[in-house]
Amino acid sequence: NFWAKRDGSNNKDTVLLNLVFANQEHLQIQNSHIKEGRFPAKPDEIALEEWVIKNLGLQPIVNQELNFNLDNKGAQKFKLVGIIEDIPSNKSVGMAEGIIGGLDVAQQSDMTVFIEFDEEINILNTIYDIQQKADIKDDNISINTMLLNAINKLGNIDWSLIILAIFIAIVCGIVIYGIYGISMYQRIKEYGIIRAIGGQRWQIFCLSLLELGIICLISIPIGMLIGIVGAKEFGSVFGKLFTEVDVNSMQIVFSKEVLLFSILVILLMIVLISLKTSGEILKISPIQAIKQNLSDQEPEIKKQRIIVSDLSRFIPFHMAISFKNITGNKKSLAMIILSMVLGSVLFISANYYAKLQESLSQQNFEKTMVNYDYKLVTNGTLNLNTGMDKKAVEDIKNIKGIKDVTPTKIAYSRAVIDNEDILSKEYFQYLQRSSADWETRVKESEDKSSIIIRNSIWGYTDQALAELDKSVVAGKIDIDQLKKERLAVVYVPTDFQMENKKVVDINPGDTIRITFRKDGEISEEFYDMKDEGEYVKEEFTAAAVITSLPVWDDWYSVQNGVDVIIPEEIFDEVCGFNNYRLVHANKDPKIINENISQELLDISRRTEGITVRDLSQERVELREYYDIKDSFVYLISIVLFIISMFNIANNVSYSVSVKDTVT
Numbered sequence: 001n002f003w004a005k006r007d008g009s010n011n012k013d014t015v016l017l018n019l020v021f022a023n024q025e026h027l028q029i030q031n032s033h034i035k036e037g038r039f040p041a042k043p044d045e046i047a048l049e050e051w052v053i054k055n056l057g058l059q060p061i062v063n064q065e066l067n068f069n070l071d072n073k074g075a076q077k078f079k080l081v082g083i084i085e086d087i088p089s090n091k092s093v094g095m096a097e098g099i100i101g102g103l104d105v106a107q108q109s110d111m112t113v114f115i116e117f118d119e120e121i122n123i124l125n126t127i128y129d130i131q132q133k134a135d136i137k138d139d140n141i142s143i144n145t146m147l148l149n150a151i152n153k154l155g156n157i158d159w160s161l162i163i164l165a166i167f168i169a170i171v172c173g174i175v176i177y178g179i180y181g182i183s184m185y186q187r188i189k190e191y192g193i194i195r196a197i198g199g200q201r202w203q204i205f206c207l208s209l210l211e212l213g214i215i216c217l218i219s220i221p222i223g224m225l226i227g228i229v230g231a232k233e234f235g236s237v238f239g240k241l242f243t244e245v246d247v248n249s250m251q252i253v254f255s256k257e258v259l260l261f262s263i264l265v266i267l268l269m270i271v272l273i274s275l276k277t278s279g280e281i282l283k284i285s286p287i288q289a290i291k292q293n294l295s296d297q298e299p300e301i302k303k304q305r306i307i308v309s310d311l312s313r314f315i316p317f318h319m320a321i322s323f324k325n326i327t328g329n330k331k332s333l334a335m336i337i338l339s340m341v342l343g344s345v346l347f348i349s350a351n352y353y354a355k356l357q358e359s360l361s362q363q364n365f366e367k368t369m370v371n372y373d374y375k376l377v378t379n380g381t382l383n384l385n386t387g388m389d390k391k392a393v394e395d396i397k398n399i400k401g402i403k404d405v406t407p408t409k410i411a412y413s414r415a416v417i418d419n420e421d422i423l424s425k426e427y428f429q430y431l432q433r434s435s436a437d438w439e440t441r442v443k444e445s446e447d448k449s450s451i452i453i454r455n456s457i458w459g460y461t462d463q464a465l466a467e468l469d470k471s472v473v474a475g476k477i478d479i480d481q482l483k484k485e486r487l488a489v490v491y492v493p494t495d496f497q498m499e500n501k502k503v504v505d506i507n508p509g510d511t512i513r514i515t516f517r518k519d520g521e522i523s524e525e526f527y528d529m530k531d532e533g534e535y536v537k538e539e540f541t542a543a544a545v546i547t548s549l550p551v552w553d554d555w556y557s558v559q560n561g562v563d564v565i566i567p568e569e570i571f572d573e574v575c576g577f578n579n580y581r582l583v584h585a586n587k588d589p590k591i592i593n594e595n596i597s598q599e600l601l602d603i604s605r606r607t608e609g610i611t612v613r614d615l616s617q618e619r620v621e622l623r624e625y626y627d628i629k630d631s632f633v634y635l636i637s638i639v640l641f642i643i644s645m646f647n648i649a650n651n652v653s654y655s656v657s658v659k660d661t662v663t
Contacts, residue, residue, distance in 0.1 A: 014379060014609050015055050017068070017096045019046070026099070029114050030087050037062035037082035040101030047082030052096045054601060055611045088618045094377055094554045094611060123148060139433055166265070173269045177276065180212065184277050191281045192289025204281055208274035216266055371550060372406070372584035373616040374600055379609035380555020384411055384520030387579030388607050395603050396585055401593035407580040409459030409571050412556045413516035413564075414529070417504055418450045424495045424503040428453065431560055439527040441560065452529065455561030456553060457516065459571025465489070468546065468565070475508030475544035482567050488512070488540035489565040494547050502547065504562055510542050514564060520577055527556075538574060540564055551584060587616060 024039050032049075040047050046066065053060045066078045078100065090097060115130075117123045124143075131141055184191070191204065281289075376396075378387050393407045422428065428451060431441045442453050460468070462479055468489060469477050481487055490512055494500040506512060517526065518534045525531035552559045572578055587596055597614040604610035 015052060015096050015611055016094075016379065016381070017052070017098055019068075019070070019098045019100055021102065022099045026114075027084060029116070030089065032085045032087045034082045035085045036060070037080075040081055040099055043100060043102035044076075044078055045081045045101045046078040047084050047099045048080065049084045049086050049090065049096070051086050051091050051613060052098070053080075053083065054597075055096075057605065088615070091613050092375075092615060092618070094613065173273065176212075176269070177273045180208075180273060180277060184208075184281065188281070188284065188289045192284070192286045192291075195281075196286040196290065201278060201282055205274050205278040208277050209270060212270040212274060216270065220266075373587050373614070373619055374585040374596070375613045375615065376583040376585075376600065376604055377554060377611050377613070378581040378607075379611070380412075380553065381522055382609045383522060384517075384575075384577045384581070385579060386607070386609055387577075387581045388583055388604075388610065389579055392603055392607060393580060393583060396583060396600065399593070399596055399599050401587050401591040401596050403586045403588040406464055406551075406584045407461065408464065408551060408582040408584070409568055409575075409577060409579070410553055410556075410581040411457040411459075411516050411520070411571070411575040411577055412522070412526075413455055413457050413514045414452050415455040415562045415564075416445065416450050416452055416513040416515070417562065419448075421505045422451070422503070423501065423505050427493070427495045427503040439524075440529045443529055453561055454557040455514065456557045456563045457514065457571065457575060458563060458565040459568035459575070460565055461568055464550075465565075465567065468550065471546040471548050471550070472544045473547055475542065477544050479567065482543060483569060486538075486540050487543040487566075489544045489546060490540075490542040491546050491549055491559075491561075491563040491565065493560055493562070500547075502545075506542055506545060506562065508542050508544060511539050512542060512562065512564060513537070513539050516575065518576075540566070551582060553582065 027033055027039075034047060035050075037047070048056075050060045056066075058064070058066075060083050062080055062083060064080050066080055067075065068078065069075050078098075082099075084099070089095075117126060127141070127143060130136070131138075191199075194204065194207075376388065387409070388407070393405060396402060397405045428442045431453075432443075442451055444451055465477060465479050465482070472489075477489060482489075490506055492502045492504050492506055495503050515535045515537045517531070518536050521531075521533060523531055546565075549559050549563070557563060566574070585600070587593070596616075597612065600612045600614075604612050
């Protein structure tokens with residue numbers, strides 16, 4: 001898959017469109033395709049995603065002529081020959097791409113190349129081999145570690161999987177031992193005959209091992225077949241959203257290490273069960289076994305020392321009888337209790353895991369920028385006074401089917417961070433390395449005692465501030481205090497290479513220094529921190545610290561800056577930018593209105609530079625993914641619980657049959 005940027009267009013100050021050369025595999029690797037028309041073949045042909053076409057103010061119809069004023073080549077015309085199915089990873093962050101035809105790989109000196117490897121080879125070694133032969137710098141290579149880890153190509157040991165496998169093996173081992181032990185006692189006459197004609201311990205052991213081995217040979221293929229069918233049926237649900245792999249075309253991959261580990265666990269389990277059951281058989285004399293008289297040989301079935309009449313002095317008579325019966329066979333009692341304990345642990349663990357996943361799923365919604373159904377964003381190249389006014393927000397609230405609306409004000413600013421407060425220098429070095437040639441994200445102060453980084457000042461509504469309270473990692477959010485004093489909620493990013501610890505040492509009570517351009521003017525020089533203009537300096541005291549943002553701006557600091565969040569009333573007073581740069585909305589699932597997206601587009605066109613992103617379908621699909629994931633967890637727990645209950649029933653049945661024999 002080849003990708004190379006050709007040019008760009010800030011179309012009508014609304015959609016910042018990147019025109020790129022690419023081959024058809026570029027769409028396939030992003031789980032998309034041409035939904036109408038065809039792939040561009042000539043340099044004057046173009047294909048666009050449907051959400052981009054609508055934000056350009058056009059109808060998604062092929063063969064229409066488009067006019068763009070390109071950054072490098074000026075005015076040019078293109079023929080729209082293909083409509084691309086929306087790519088969620090692009091739409092959620094506002095990355096608009098137009099694919100044009102005429103890609104000549106041999107003529108391109110600067111390309112992005114995506115490579116899919118044969119899963120049978122050593123992928124990491126192959127990547128490093130390509131890097132050395134092509135003389136590619138480390139910074140220019142990105143490895144999809146999520147996918148490689150999923151197919152077990154990183155060489156890491158998945159201890160969580162191993163622990164789960166061991167736990168399941170223990171549960172299944174207990175059940176198999178219980179059932180097989182009962183089967184052994186039911187066929188004790190046969191074992192008695194074998195011993196009477198000279199059968200040795202190792203022969204009894206081999207017989208048990210052979211029986212369990214045959215059962216495994218029958219059951220394992222059936223289990224694998226069910227697993228393959230289940231994985232194939234449900235696998236396609238996971239792939240469409242925010243992954244760089246075509247899950248529909250993925251083959252089912254069996255890890256050799258996992259298969260080998262599973263086989264070893266099964267072999268160990270049947271060997272231990274065979275040893276245990278053969279030992280139990282040898283404790284019974286051949287004559288007693290042939291007679292099927294176990295009363296003298298079963299150590300657990302003895303005359304009860306507990307007298308019912310004594311117990312009935314303290315508890316009701318029927319309870320005394322029950323207590324006598326359940327303590328009659330200590331081994332069976334232990335197995336029943338153990339099975340009940342495991343069943344209870346499974347349900348408690350599954351419930352805890354489900355609650356944890358619910359929290360993590362919300363975080364993933366935020367990370368993938370699909371935590372709202374609709375997102376209206378102001379072009380980041382426009383003056384900070386640009387944005388939607390209160391009337392536009394009210395009109396959005398009045399759309400039929402809209403449930404809640406969250407408007408947000410933003411001022412692009414810069415934060416001064418003292419060197420002694422920096423906890424991860426590598427994080428800020430990476431930010432600057434990953435910047436485009438025309439922008440600066442981090443720079444040293446003139447006296448080199450601090451760094452200056454991009455950040456944003458956010459103006460939140462009271463409702464948004466209240467909802468932010470769940471994200472606080474230090475301090476507390478008192479909205480009244482935030483409005484009375486120069487207090488702020490401070491967002492501090494984390495570094496995954498430092499186990500997600502804060503990159504800057506800012507705590508409640510600390511002061512954060514920021515500066516922003518008074519006139520709100522935006523330019524390339526502004527992004528490069530080389531502009532000239534009047535800057536306002538402000539200081540805020542951190543009332544609370546958070547490490548995750550529920551929403552962020554796609555243009556400036558994204559989620560990489562040390563941001564300041566204040567009430568919108570204080571924002572107006574400090575910054576003077578009264579309009580909303582971001583508006584998020586959710587729809588009411590009980591009310592059907594298929595025109596919500598179009599109505600939002602109509603409202604957005606009253607204001608310069610607003611794009612609308614309809615993420616409602618992506619949210620539905622993501623919820624389905626997490627629902628199915630939770631269902632798998634509960635299904636596994638239910639299956640294991642049923643197995644435990646089956647084991648209890650067998651042990652109770654066996655205890656009753658033994659009592660009948662003794663009687």
